[in-house]
Amino acid sequence: MKKFAVNFSILSLFVLISVGSGCAVMGRRQINQPLSAINVSKLKAGMTKAQVTELLGAPQDILFIRKDNDPVRELAYVYNHTTTKYTGVVFAFLNFGNSDENQDRVVVFLNADGIVEHIGATLEGQKTDYGFPFGS
Amino acid sequence: MRSLRKLLKSRTLYSLSGGILYLLLMGGCALDIARERVGTPLDIEAYEELKVGESDLGVSLEKLGAPHLIERENDDSETHLWWVHRDLADINFRFQFPVSVLGYRHNVFQYFQGDEQSNTFHLVFDDAGNLLSKEVQIAEDYLELDEEGVEGRFHISPRVEYSFLLDGDADIDDYDELFHRGPYFGLDIGYQPVAPLTLGLNVGYQQYQGRHLEDAQVPTQFHDLELYSAEISVRLQVPFEVFSNIFDYQELRRVLLTEDPALYDGWLLYVEGTVGVTFNEDVPVEIQNVRTGDFIDDGLVLSNTAGVGIEYSLKHMSFRLGGTLRTLDAFESGNSPLADDLEELNIWGVSASLSLKF
Numbered sequence: 001m002k003k004f005a006v007n008f009s010i011l012s013l014f015v016l017i018s019v020g021s022g023c024a025v026m027g028r029r030q031i032n033q034p035l036s037a038i039n040v041s042k043l044k045a046g047m048t049k050a051q052v053t054e055l056l057g058a059p060q061d062i063l064f065i066r067k068d069n070d071p072v073r074e075l076a077y078v079y080n081h082t083t084t085k086y087t088g089v090v091f092a093f094l095n096f097g098n099s100d101e102n103q104d105r106v107v108v109f110l111n112a113d114g115i116v117e118h119i120g121a122t123l124e125g126q127k128t129d130y131g132f133p134f135g136s
Numbered sequence: 137m138r139s140l141r142k143l144l145k146s147r148t149l150y151s152l153s154g155g156i157l158y159l160l161l162m163g164g165c166a167l168d169i170a171r172e173r174v175g176t177p178l179d180i181e182a183y184e185e186l187k188v189g190e191s192d193l194g195v196s197l198e199k200l201g202a203p204h205l206i207e208r209e210n211d212d213s214e215t216h217l218w219w220v221h222r223d224l225a226d227i228n229f230r231f232q233f234p235v236s237v238l239g240y241r242h243n244v245f246q247y248f249q250g251d252e253q254s255n256t257f258h259l260v261f262d263d264a265g266n267l268l269s270k271e272v273q274i275a276e277d278y279l280e281l282d283e284e285g286v287e288g289r290f291h292i293s294p295r296v297e298y299s300f301l302l303d304g305d306a307d308i309d310d311y312d313e314l315f316h317r318g319p320y321f322g323l324d325i326g327y328q329p330v331a332p333l334t335l336g337l338n339v340g341y342q343q344y345q346g347r348h349l350e351d352a353q354v355p356t357q358f359h360d361l362e363l364y365s366a367e368i369s370v371r372l373q374v375p376f377e378v379f380s381n382i383f384d385y386q387e388l389r390r391v392l393l394t395e396d397p398a399l400y401d402g403w404l405l406y407v408e409g410t411v412g413v414t415f416n417e418d419v420p421v422e423i424q425n426v427r428t429g430d431f432i433d434d435g436l437v438l439s440n441t442a443g444v445g446i447e448y449s450l451k452h453m454s455f456r457l458g459g460t461l462r463t464l465d466a467f468e469s470g471n472s473p474l475a476d477d478l479e480e481l482n483i484w485g486v487s488a489s490l491s492l493k494f
Contacts, residue, residue: 045194065208075215076206094372097170105202109193118194118265122201124176133171133225134330134393 025088026130032060032081035104040121043108047116052077052108059108074114079106087130098133102126168228169392175204175221178274183257186270193265200257214268219257223275225389226250249385291326291334295489297460302344303482307475314358314431315344320462320485324369328493331395336369338410342483346419356474357422358431363464365439367412373404373447404447406456414439414464421472430470432478437465443487454491460484 039055053059059077081104089096104125109118182199196217197203203217231245258271297320302311322340329335342365346358374391381387419432445458462483469476 063206063208075208078206094370095166095168097168099170099172101172101174102176105204107197107202107206109197118197120197120200120202122176127176132329132333133169134333 023090025086025090027086029084029086030082034081034083034125035079035106035123037123040106040123043106043116043119043121045116045118049074049077049110049114049116052116056106073112074110076110077108079108080104081125083125083128085128085130087132089132096133098131100128100131102128166228166230166232168226168230170226170228171393172224173222174224178219178221178255178257180272180274183270183272186259186267188267188269191267193261193267196259196261196267203259213263215261215263217259217261221255222252223255224250224252225393227385227388227392247382249388251385251389288327288329289493291324291328291336291454291491291493293324293326293336293454293456293489293491295322295324295338295340295487296320297322297462297485297487299344299462299483299485301482301484303484305479306481307469307477307479311481314347314349315361316347318342318344320483320487322365324489324491326369326371326491330393332372332374332392334369334371334373336371338365338367338369338412340365340367346421354424357425359418359420359422361419361432362417363414364416365412365414367410367439367441369408369410369441371406371408373406373449376403376405401449401451404449406443406445406447406458408441408443410439410441412439413437416464416467418470421470421474423474428474429472431472431474433468433470435468437467439464445487452493454493456487456489456491458487460487 035056042055043052056077056079060080061078062074063076063078064072065075082101083103084099084101087096087098087100102124103122105120105122107120108116109120111117179200185199186196193215200219204220205216205218207216208214209216227249229247230243232243253275254273255275256271256273258273260268260270262268299317299320302315302317304311306314308314320340320342322338324336324338326334326336340363342361342363344361344363346360349356349358378388378391381391413436415436416432416434418430418434420427420429421431422428439462441460441462443458443460445456447454447456460483462485464481464483466480467478469478
């Protein structure tokens with residue numbers, strides 16, 4: 001083999017294909033801090049609100065209830081962390097876009113005395129993926 | 137009749153048909169598929185295990201995780217919890233003209249279909265946390281996915297092509313006048329992550345025997361042009377039923393987005409493109425039986441292929457038949473006195489391939 005005939009026209013074609021006809025886009029967006037699985041596992045019924053906030057910090061949202069003639073009280077503390085990953089593939093005449101969003105989400109239900117009654121936890125924020133817009 | 141034969145043999149016809157194909161594929165049509173999924177898929181089995189009058193809030197949270205939405209009745213008698221998985225899909229066809237690779241392309245016609253599905257569990261609890269009622273809203277194809285699942289498939293595909301035109305200016309004459317038409321033998325290894333899409337890696341060998349130019353002022357013999365290519369490929373394949381159901385969004389969505397590759401059978405239409413590199417051997421030339429250097433120097437050139445055809449797909453096997461346009465960037469001229477300005481080579485051919493899928 002004498003030499004590789006890699007010339008300017010090849011470079012031009014690569015540039016043309018890369019810039020003009022096709023490209024790929026990837027992006028990631030996060031809302032709030034990830035929830036610690038270890039701290040979430042330490043949540044137990046019977047804890048106080050102070051113990052909950054010591055483990056997970058201040059909640060992103062508090063749900064209130066009010067019975068007739070009773071003062072407002074806290075029903076649940078809600079913690080959220082959202083991760084979204086975006087994928088885009090642009091060919092000359094065929095374009096794909098995909099957005100995948102998952103959450104770490106913890107809801108701590110409180111009784112009238114402010115004691116934890118029930119805990120619902122879903123830690124799926126790390127399961128967000130880049131990919132094509134097909135399948136499940 | 138003679139003029140018709142002349143027309144069929146003429147390069148103008150091929151160039152014209154190639155131009156039309158280019159306009160349709162590269163400039164005229166566009167397909168955009170976009171998907172947005174929010175939340176993890178709902179656990180239907182866990183939902184079905186919950187019993188009204190028996191299960192309570194604690195058990196429900198343990199099985200389904202944290203709800204997405206909580207609301208309380210004004211009289212404080214009931215608490216409503218929702219678990220939601222949203223799945224949005226947009227499919228957009230555009231016909232565009234005039235054609236411009238880099239610039240603005242006007243949409244002459246656009247057909248758009250969009251769909252947002254919310255798969256939802258709705259549970260209602262009384263003040264003591266007992267499950268009073270439960271409801272579910274699940275899309276039909278979501279349930280099918282849950283039962284069947286979607287798994288990608290690997291393909292191994294021997295491929296053979298035969299050229300019927302070597303189009304391009306080889307300085308002293310067209311390539312078609314200097315080389316005989318010839319075969320391409322290749323092997324494709326592909327992965328089909330979802331039904332309509334296959335990504336692959338192709339390797340191939342092409343040989344075009346050199347012609348002996350008797351009509352030239354001096355007898356000239358070209359040696360064979362041998363090419364070795366390695367390319368990556370993208371193939372889009374859809375059943376013909378897509379075109380008859382193009383206004384039925386649920387069917388279109390199923391076929392294009394959620395169909396299991398293993399269930400794709402029957403006749404399909406495919407469009408494929410490849411891009412990669414091709415290595416060409418030296419092409420020596422003999423003038424009056426005396427070797428006078430190389431007409432083409434060995435080298436590596438950019439190559440790409442556009443193909444369209446039909447496919448018959450079975451669960452573990454596919455047969456494809458189609459047409460291809462294989463384009464190679466200009467070769468490097470050799471040290472013979474015959475050529476110093478070679479242009480790109482366009483190889484028009486028919487192809488057949490067999491895929492084994494597992």
